[in-house]
Amino acid sequence: MRWPQHKPLLYLITDRQALRHSxxxxxxxxxxxxxxIRTATKSGxxxxxxxxxDLTAKSLGEFTSxxxxxxxxxxxxxxxxxxxxxxxxxxxxxxxxxVSSIPAREIRAVAEDRGIxxxxxxxxxxxxxxxxxxxxxxxxxxxxxxxxxTPSKLAYGAPLGLERFAEVCEAVKIPALALGGINxxxxxxxxxxxxxxxxxxxxxxxxxxxxxxxxxxxNAQLTR
Numbered sequence: 001m002r003w004p005q006h007k008p009l010l011y012l013i014t015d016r017q018a019l020r021h022s023x024x025x026x027x028x029x030x031x032x033x034x035x036x037i038r039t040a041t042k043s044g045x046x047x048x049x050x051x052x053x054d055l056t057a058k059s060l061g062e063f064t065s066x067x068x069x070x071x072x073x074x075x076x077x078x079x080x081x082x083x084x085x086x087x088x089x090x091x092x093x094x095x096x097x098x099v100s101s102i103p104a105r106e107i108r109a110v111a112e113d114r115g116i117x118x119x120x121x122x123x124x125x126x127x128x129x130x131x132x133x134x135x136x137x138x139x140x141x142x143x144x145x146x147x148x149x150t151p152s153k154l155a156y157g158a159p160l161g162l163e164r165f166a167e168v169c170e171a172v173k174i175p176a177l178a179l180g181g182i183n184x185x186x187x188x189x190x191x192x193x194x195x196x197x198x199x200x201x202x203x204x205x206x207x208x209x210x211x212x213x214x215x216x217x218x219n220a221q222l223t224r
Contacts, residue, residue: 007218009197011047011122011143011177012040012204014067017054032207034066040204041076043214049096049122049199051081064090077120084110094120094140099130105138124179126160131168131176143199144168146180147190162193169194184216191222 014037016029037048048071050064064086068078077093080086084107087095095107104121111119123134125142134142146159159180160168169176178190179199187198203213 007044008191008195009047009141009175009177010040010045010214010217011049011197011199012037012045013049013051013199013201015201015205016052018201018205030063034063034070036204036207036210037067038070039207039210040214041071041074043211044218045204045214046076047122047197048076048078049081050078050092051096053081057083057086060086061090064092068092079120079122088114088116093118094122096122096124096143097139099123099125099134103137104134104140108138125168128164128168128171131172135172135174139174141175141177141196142168142172143177143179145178145199147178148181148186150181162189165190165195166193169196184213187217188220188222191220 014033016033041048048067050060050067052060052063055063060083064078064080068091071078079094079096080090080092081096082098082101084095097104097107104123107121108119120140121138122141122143123139125131125134125144131142131144144160144165147162147165149159165178175196176194177197177199178195182190182198182200183203190198198217204210
């Protein structure tokens with residue numbers, strides 16, 4: 001993939017359930033998430049990860065197709081979390097893998113056998129060793145974290161912190177996106193420590209602030 005040279009990559013990770021904190025959206029979370037994707041990609045978000053683990057394969061495929069229909073007109077690419085079969089069936093741009101999943105290289109070989117070129121593969125990592133393994137396995141980019149403390153990532157242990165995150169960015173040649181506890185008050189720090197971009201759920205769950213949040217990050221002056 002040709003990555004932007006002067007703007008951080010933004011990776012919206014979907015979570016329909018996260019929209020339930022808003023009473024007016026609770027009854028229509030699926031369509032609300034699609035509209036959030038539309039707004040985000042129109043505002044400059046380049047990557048979307050469909051991560052809806054409660055959906056059946058059929059429903060996930062339908063959701064992915066709907067996301068593609070609103071994201072692609074704005075040049076964004078859509079990946080499906082860990083479901084290569086659904087990604088292929090829906091015509092997604094790629095797949096996002098767990099570090100314990102099939103190596104990216106094997107996924108890419110199957111995609112190419114099917115005549116699918118430029119299939120994008122991201123991998124979630126939580127340490128320097130995992131980041132190196134993902135790169136060696138053929139990933140196009142990694143998401144690394146949690147950088148900061150966040151309740152949703154407690155299962156992965158203590159946060160990396162900026163120094164260890166910077167070591168990961170220095171050690172790999174592929175883009176590394178920061179994840180975990182990132183908000184508008186601290187997003188500059190991972191970018192100043194080598195991140196190619198930001199991956200997040202919470203930054204994109206308030207419909208009224210999605211455009212503002214994205215523009216704040218994309219237009220930030222990054223100086224130490």
